[in-house]
Amino acid sequence: MNGYLLAIDQGTTSSRTIVFDAAGTILGQAQKEFTQHYPADGWVEHDAREIWSDCLALCHKALENARIDASQLAAIGITNQRETTVLWDRATGTPLAPAIVWQDRRTAALCQTLREQGHEALVQARTGLLLDPYFSATKLTWLLDNVDGARERAERGELAFGTIDSWLLWHLTGGRVHATDATNASRTLLFNIHQQCWDEELLRLFRIPSALLPEVRDSAADFGHTDAGLLGTAVPVAGIAGDQQAALVGQACFQPGMVKSTYGTGCFMVLNTGDKAVQSENRLLTTVGYRLAGHTTYALEGSIFVAGAAIQWLRDGLRLISHASETEALARSVGNSKGVYMVPAFTGLGAPWWDPHARGALLGLTRDTGIAEVVTAGLEAVCYQTLDLLEAMVADGAARPTALRVDGGMVVNNWLAQSLADILGVRVDRPVITETTALGAAYLAGLQVGVYDSLESIAGRWRCDRDFTPRLAEPERRQRHAGWREAVARVCKR
Numbered sequence: 001m002n003g004y005l006l007a008i009d010q011g012t013t014s015s016r017t018i019v020f021d022a023a024g025t026i027l028g029q030a031q032k033e034f035t036q037h038y039p040a041d042g043w044v045e046h047d048a049r050e051i052w053s054d055c056l057a058l059c060h061k062a063l064e065n066a067r068i069d070a071s072q073l074a075a076i077g078i079t080n081q082r083e084t085t086v087l088w089d090r091a092t093g094t095p096l097a098p099a100i101v102w103q104d105r106r107t108a109a110l111c112q113t114l115r116e117q118g119h120e121a122l123v124q125a126r127t128g129l130l131l132d133p134y135f136s137a138t139k140l141t142w143l144l145d146n147v148d149g150a151r152e153r154a155e156r157g158e159l160a161f162g163t164i165d166s167w168l169l170w171h172l173t174g175g176r177v178h179a180t181d182a183t184n185a186s187r188t189l190l191f192n193i194h195q196q197c198w199d200e201e202l203l204r205l206f207r208i209p210s211a212l213l214p215e216v217r218d219s220a221a222d223f224g225h226t227d228a229g230l231l232g233t234a235v236p237v238a239g240i241a242g243d244q245q246a247a248l249v250g251q252a253c254f255q256p257g258m259v260k261s262t263y264g265t266g267c268f269m270v271l272n273t274g275d276k277a278v279q280s281e282n283r284l285l286t287t288v289g290y291r292l293a294g295h296t297t298y299a300l301e302g303s304i305f306v307a308g309a310a311i312q313w314l315r316d317g318l319r320l321i322s323h324a325s326e327t328e329a330l331a332r333s334v335g336n337s338k339g340v341y342m343v344p345a346f347t348g349l350g351a352p353w354w355d356p357h358a359r360g361a362l363l364g365l366t367r368d369t370g371i372a373e374v375v376t377a378g379l380e381a382v383c384y385q386t387l388d389l390l391e392a393m394v395a396d397g398a399a400r401p402t403a404l405r406v407d408g409g410m411v412v413n414n415w416l417a418q419s420l421a422d423i424l425g426v427r428v429d430r431p432v433i434t435e436t437t438a439l440g441a442a443y444l445a446g447l448q449v450g451v452y453d454s455l456e457s458i459a460g461r462w463r464c465d466r467d468f469t470p471r472l473a474e475p476e477r478r479q480r481h482a483g484w485r486e487a488v489a490r491v492c493k494r
Helices: 048-066 108-116 120-127 136-146 150-155 164-172 200-206 243-250 308-316 326-334 371-395 414-424 436-449 455-459 474-491
Strands: 004-010 014-020 026-033 073-080 086-089 159-162 179-181 215-217 237-242 259-263 267-274 285-292 295-304 341-343 361-363 403-407 427-431 464-468
Touching (some): 004 048, 004 436, 014 436, 048 164, 073 243, 073 436, 086 164, 108 120, 108 136, 120 200, 136 200, 150 159, 159 164, 179 237, 237 243, 237 436, 243 267, 243 295, 243 436, 259 436, 267 285, 267 371, 295 371, 326 371, 326 414, 341 474, 361 474, 371 474, 403 414, 414 427, 414 464, 414 474, 436 455
Parallel strands (some): 004 073, 259 403
Antiparallel strands (some): 014 026, 086 159, 259 267, 427 464
16 A cells, blocks of 8 residues: 555635645655635634635645655545534535634624523533534524525535535545535534534534535544545545644644644643543633544643734734744844733633633833834734643643644744743644644555554654753743733733
8 A cells, every 4th residue: 555645624714725744754745825705803714615716736745746656645634724614515516605614603602691691511512512603603603694595505504514624525535525524523612522423412502404515434434535636536534623733633632631732823732641631720622632543542631712813913914024033033032022912812712711892902011112113013912822721731730741742834934933832831742744744644544444553553652853941030920920911911801
């Protein structure tokens, strides 16, 4: 068997495809940013058709760059931005409306109503999640209530719902397979993570017809084959996981207590809790880490909505920089933000605050504040938010980790990685391959088709590129964090 694996990594602001060999080496890749739509305050939408066409073109490009043919692939793995909600026609494969992105806050009022009615305890007990617009269920309810005829058509079984993984799988298989995996299902507010099934009581609560839902499979499973006409031959689709769970696999965090943090559009810290679904007392999320051979591994997750997106805003909104790579030199030039704090609550605050009404702010500005300080504050905000997550996990009973495995596009910035270590007071380990989200999807697909025989064989492939040891004195660390907490308090509405 050829050991080549193609990963489709469909993110919030760009789509990427990577061809790996069995050793995890990148042979070829392709990437493209796609259009973000902001039709109203707090609304974020994507064109699902653009996402699909981009992903297909990028599959061809990555294969071309790797100088291999699709017939040489052992399998395809898919990883995706989670919670983003697509509703489409089963007969034509056409979306009924723009995809509602995980960042979208239009259903904040509905979530508030459900909380006031006392439903959050049930939702958290069944799903491990909180009542927040972040998740898929209220987005789907909104589509059914606001797209003409959608609810009636859904009741008749004419429509399909899916997160982006299901949308891509549907089209890859020529409409033959409507499925998802347990990690993506666990982010919908509709999936009982203890019984591992769609929850009938929650479907009634959110008024979701069960006929809309995809079949839930393991993260490494038979998801069908691609339509032969798409890539020139039929290729097995053998692995699916939401982006943060895929990164957990790509970082080989297979033992309880291991933790990783991914820095992309948002920032997501995930702690492996083994076969125990730990319910957080500090507003973290209990979620499915991965499900293999019917066995579920659980995780605690802290979700930060804006990380790399803040740097994108500095680039595209304020035009303070022309490329993200400039941020490292600017931060080094000043050392720290000089008391400037950016709270990037552009679409509300995630864990542990969960305030959908909060909005962004720059605080601590003086006459001496310049571009370098503002950019550095954007980087430091990522570090402070990560510390908030880490402290919440420790408060929930987790041992303070000896090391944090980091990945994602932001951590190629050495200044940021060192600042993370300083502000967390924890060693930060950066792997040789920082595209661990795509790597995790490839590992899952390879596990299903026999390229890898066990999680242990995958864990043995993890390699550290560089570690960053804390240098900041404890009193200064505490002082800076106190300033951050004060800044967050200024923007919170609750």
